[in-house]
Amino acid sequence: MLTRKKFLEKCFLRCVLECYVVHGLKTWYAFYILGSGCTVHLDLALINFAQFDMKNEEDESLQVWTKQVFASGQKPTQVTAMYDNWSKTYEENLGEGKYRAHIIAVDEVVRLVPEEQRRQVRVLDVGAGTGWVGTELLKLGFKNLDALEPSEGMMNQLKSTGIYTLKYQEFLGLGQNTIPSDTYDVVVVSGAMCEGHVPVRGIDDMVRVTKPGGLVVISMRLEFLETVEEYRNRLEPHMNQLEQKGVWHKVARTVVPGYYCGKEGVVFSYRVV
Ligand SMILES: C[S@@+](CC[C@H](N)C(=O)[O-])C[C@H]1O[C@@H](n2cnc3c(N)ncnc32)[C@H](O)[C@@H]1O
16 A cells, blocks of 8 residues: 555656666756655655545544444344444544445446436435445535434434435445335445445445435445455345346446555445346
8 A cells, every 4th residue: 555655755756767777867957856856746745745644544442433343243133233222432433534325326326327317316325324325426417315224323323414305324234124125226335345334235235225226335345355355256246246246237346445444345336127
């Protein structure tokens, strides 16, 4: 992972290299060129700083929560009980750019849904948490937002945003869904593909509730494809099998930096047939 310090060092070395090797400057004039070179490269550095605004490590209070919610072998109701407890400080703990799953997912939705359609499209936010995805989508012109969130505590937080119309306090992928089939133009899942969260068969539920021609967008931590047993050699193969069966087709699979505390994420987008 390129850190802010390494990035600045790279910029500085590029300046020096450009001045001394490319321009061949060894006189007082070199200082002028070096100065301008630095300005240009530091400007570029500033533009790229957004990706480094992320804290690279979990602080202690965050660790306490993530250890609990990602502990292996928990029942779904144990996971949601953790989120009930975490719900009031979730945004505070994950703020300051530590977590960008929702931004990454929303960027992908926005890339794929033209501005003129955003008012009409019906969106389901799966594992909606406190409603960060909806908050971002609303700013970008989406009005028709529903949420699925199994934790009562998180549900109370997202209700208080007033953003979502229908609010399903349910799990996805556990065979208990009441959401009607072929309902949504966009199903977006941000940060809910983790240890003990949405299982592989949750993908089938996502497809089921999406209208033909609709989109499923999933952002998740890249390493979870391998480190979460439920997903290892199962999640992506299942997604690929659905494509082979003609259920949906892949629009993009993009690995992105700065998903969570300096870790990479992956965002999948699929169009349902
Ligand atoms: C890390 S939070 C992400 C919340 C929000 N999407 C965000 O990006 O801030 C994961 C959420 O997934 C929910 N969740 C856990 N298991 C789930 C399941 N089987 N189906 C749907 N949501 C689930 C949790 O209750 C929690 O609110």
